[in-house]
Amino acid sequence: MSWNNLDWHDDGTQQTDAEWLADNCPPEFRRRQCNLELDGADYQRARLMAEMPAGTVELTELTEELRRWIGHDETTGRDLEDLAKRGADCAGRLLTWLDPEEAADMLREALPWLRLPQPSCRGITAEGLGMRMVESTTWRRYLRREHEQRREVAAMVRGEVMAGRDAYCSQRAYRDHTARQRSSRRAIEDAEIVSEDGEILDLAAAVDASVSNSHNRLAELAVRGKGMELIAEAHGHSAAFVTVTAPGAFHASHRVAHKRSRGRQAYTQEINPAWIAAGRPSPAVASSYLCGVFADVRTVAKNAGLHVYGIRTAEPHADGCPHWHMLIFGDRATLKQYLALFEQYACLVDAHELEGTVRVKRLVERRQADGTYRAVERWQTAPRRELRFFAKWLRPAKLDADGKRRGGPLAYLLKYLTKNLHGENDQGRAFGDDHEAGGDTATAASRVRAWASLWHIRQFQQFGDAPVGVWRELRRLRGKAIDDDGLALAVEAACANDWAGYHHLHQAAQLVLFKEPAEQPNRYGEPQADRVVGVFSWSTEAKALTRTKVWKINWRAKSRRSGAAATERAARPRICTNNCADHPPEQSPETASPSSTAGFGDARSAPSRRSAYLNPDFSDDAGPPPWADPAESRRYA
Incomplete structure (x- = not known):
């Protein structure tokens, strides 16, 4: 580092940075000197520190x-x-x-x-x-x-996170996440949101009505999945269910066969040596790897003109390593090319571990007598490549005699959505057991949420379809008069949970979010991001405002209000002490016995220990309290 205003020595040589720093640096900014013996390596270290x-x-x-x-x-x-x-x-x-x-x-x-x-x-x-x-x-x-x-x-x-122990995350991480969730919930329930015109709303009610509520989030994801399924049926597209897993070096544990028991293979979970050799990559690193593979596939597919759409979910193995489940729609020929491209990129790393076959347990559809199909678990011999990338074609939904849809891609995906959000049925009960986690589905879902929060992993993502942000803004326009016909139809479709209708109207009206520049900078003096205020249609250049008010969160509003009310209800005492140690009212201090006035007669000359604990805020007098003067104590006798 060079400075432009360095001084010069008497012999005409220029000062070094360290010399100028030592002469001009204020004491409060001067670095601490190292107590080193200036010889050998210590001298070089001290010289290096002086130049820094x-x-x-x-x-x-x-x-x-x-x-x-x-x-x-x-x-x-x-x-x-x-x-x-x-x-x-x-x-x-x-x-x-x-x-x-x-x-x-x-x-x-x-x-x-x-x-x-x-x-x-x-x-x-x-x-x-x-x-x-x-x-x-x-x-x-x-x-x-x-x-x-x-x-x-x-x-x-240490082997604490694996099948048979603590699944998905450690018990301490799960306990800390649960405690933070409870603390955040208490803070939310104690807060209010206030608008500029003085309107007050409960923050907890607003949070529960949003997609932060896991039940609302599941409902929205199901609506979006059903809409994609209807779009695929309208265009004659096919559906495939894909499972993508990270290479073995990202897995902290692996299954080892150690003996045979009655003709069956027995397995135990052990620490994976390949994971140790790879530097113990965390689930966040494995998630970044999967995102990188997906980004490469999307880039190549876009350049090749392969358009697909769908939803992907990220969930953990028992050892915490993430894997993806994806529901992908598209033209049959296009989807075949896309899946082949995806498999090629997913199996590039550590391809040597994908040779040969392996016994796996898979869901197999069996045709029933009534013509329907039922999924049952069966052991199969499959190529090892399917451990890394597995794709399965899905049958479209069928209509029963009542006109209800049975089966289909959405029904297949709904299981993975539910067990990663809350794991409960409509009655609020767990709908089954999670054998990998060793408990019910509700407990397993809470552990999955703790895992995603710990490693900052996005659980759900939609790709290749209309944006959900515009959909949510349109739903805010429920019951409002809109002049533009295209916007009005889009609002009607969004409020009716018709994602397929919204998809077509979004393309026809070219709907985007309408934003305005923020008025105030942030606390660092930087311009804030543009604020979303409505929806804009490029086809008709019409806009509809959804956010006409500016709200502010008032934290601890309820506790402050209840505390103020309790203070108003509290009665102020007449004196600063209680009457437990007062002398009998029939005896005056002059005629009372020495034993009955002990501690009062010499209060001025020797203050008692009790006076040190008195609160002076209870008395308006700047001097000692009235009971300390024997003459004044008659007023309280």
Whole structure:
């Protein structure tokens, strides 16, 4: 690093950066000196430290401290708070002599898990980046995330997360997630949302009415799946169900056959040596791998003109490694090419482990006497490639005598949607047992949600179809008068849960979200993202506003209101003490016996210990309370 305003020595030589830093750096920003013997390697280290900017020593010590505490079971929340404050102070030291981008690069190099944003990305400025780095809340958020994930990987190494033990996530991770959910729910139930014109709504009611409610989310996903199924039937498209799994090196445990019992193969779960050799990749790394494979397939398919659409779900194996289930629709010939392309990319990594055959348990459809099909489990011999990528063609739904739809792609997908959201039937009860998790489906679904929250994995995603954001905005226009016919028909289809109708109207009217620039910058002085205020039709250039009010969350509104009411109801006492130790009313202090007035006569000369616990806020007198004066005590006798 070079400075433009360096001083010069008397002999005409220019000062080094370290010399100028030592002469001009204020004491509060000056780095701490290393107590080293300046010979050999220590001399080189001290010289290197002297040429580095202020805060380098603190960053080195912070890195060692984080290595000592992050990911260990004995680390508490208070420890994370202290480490977050130290990190913010260290960033402040670095910003004393470096610009925010250089300081951020230095922090990213020392702490790769610190996900600081890049300037010029989504409106982030260099000044805003510097303000984020010196905030302890930013450090606390990333520290807690890294600590919990490292602790979970340590539990996976110990063999705690696998079939037969704790499925999907460790018991501690599940307990922490449940506690956070309860705490968040209490905060939501205690809060209100207030509009600009003073309208007040319950925040909990608003959250329960949104897709944050797992039952509403399942209903919306089912509506979207049924709409895609109807679109496929209208266009003569086929449906395929695909399962994609990560290579074996991403799985923390594997099944090992160890003996035969009565002619059957017996298995046990053990730590996977390939996972250890690969560096113990976390489920988040495995999810990134699957997303990368899917991104490559979509790119190649788009360039080749292969258009498909569908829904994918991400769920964990018992050891926490994610895998995908996908319901894909498309033209039969196009879908065959797409599936072949997908299988090629899914089996590129570690192709040597896909040779040969393996015995697997699969659902096989058996034709019944009434002409319907029933799925039963059967052991089959299948190529090992099917462990990585498996595709199955699905039959379309049939109409029974009552006109109801039976079977079909949606019915096949609904099982995977339900067991990953809440695992309950319409009566709020678990609809079965999850043998992999070792409990009912409701408990297994809660563990899956904890797993997705821990590793920040998106569970559901729609691709190749109309956007759901416009659909949700159209549903907000229920019961409102709309002049444009195209928008009115789209609102009618969305409110009637007709995804197929909305799909065609979205294409015909070219519907998009209508946005407006945000008026106020964020707390870092940066422009906020454009605010969604309605729906716009490019075909008719008509718009419909859905968000005409600006709401603000008032946290702890109910508890503050109840606390104020309790304070108003509380009666103020007449005196600052109780009457338990007062002398009898028939005796005055002058005529009372010494034993009855003990502690009162010498109150002025020697204050009693009890006076130290009295609250002075109860008395308007600046001096001692009235009972301390024997002459004044007659007023209270």
